[in-house]
Amino acid sequence: MLDYEKAISVAEQKCADRGIRFTRRRKQVLTVLIKADAALSAYEIAELCDAEDDSKMPAMSVYRILELLQDGNLIHRLELANKYVSCAHISCSHKHKQSQFLICDSCRHVEEIDLSSEAVDALQVAASAAGFNSISSQLEIKGWCAQCQPSSN
Amino acid sequence: MLDYEKAISVAEQKCADRGIRFTRRRKQVLTVLIKADAALSAYEIAELCDAEDDSKMPAMSVYRILELLQDGNLIHRLELANKYVSCAHISCSHKHKQSQFLICDSCRHVEEIDLSSEAVDALQVAASAAGFNSISSQLEIKGWCAQCQPSSN
DNA sequence: ACGTAAAAGATACACCATATCGTTTCAGCT
């Protein structure tokens, strides 16, 4: 898990830079995502927020906040899993233009990885050959983590 | 688009081999998917079936039939798009253990491609390094086709 | 204190998908 205090202060700074507030609700959502150290659905996030205190986090608010946090590159949305994860690089200086994820099809564990530029290039070459000028900067690959054996695909 | 007549006869044969029927409903769904030459949602398929004749194709039946066709390797389910496409290799002898797709994020056009084994290996190596023993035999990559320019990602 | 804009709340709804159970159809048998 990444450094929580550092991540929150980075988030505060990023919001300040954007001229928006880092409100209690926004902090709640980001906190839940960081502390979970796993991919969560919007509704799971809402439930975990509710568990923190006795207020009621509406699912709508979660979606709005997730979008805002994503725009600030603080979190990522995994389209293959319909889940959200905190960015692995919030609290380090690492600037990644690309995001690549491995998603365990069994236990849903997620690893944010850095593909070699050779691998990315190979994908881009294949895409170009098939008439695709460019590929997304986010790549999601399903697989099976060390703890989980593949059953079928 | 692939050879429709050939594809249907292959489908008939495959169903016969599995000891199941190639019914009117099943033929309708496969026909729609082949003729559309594009990725369709289950509900879009139902609508297009309705447009063919004046019967009412229930969404439930579409899902059941899609699952059956997928088990027969006649179609693919695109998890990134929540859509379905006919397999590009129904009517040829090509046996592909793996499936790779490019999905245009703008117009939703889909290309089924064959990645070089080097590219696949590079992905597997990266996965292994991150603690993933194996990756899925189906890879889906979003991008932008020749007709569509990337706006954002 | 007050006005304004951002943020949050509330409700409704669209879309994708599955569960369950009742009904129809059809191949194979007598």
Place this chain on the structure above:
DNA sequence: AGCTGAAACGATATGGTGTATCTTTTACGT
């Protein structure tokens, strides 16, 4: 030809994910 059981289909309900829209609250500068 009629019977029968399994396969196929139909119908309804429900769950998960996400968006649209409108109202209310909150925070901040003046």
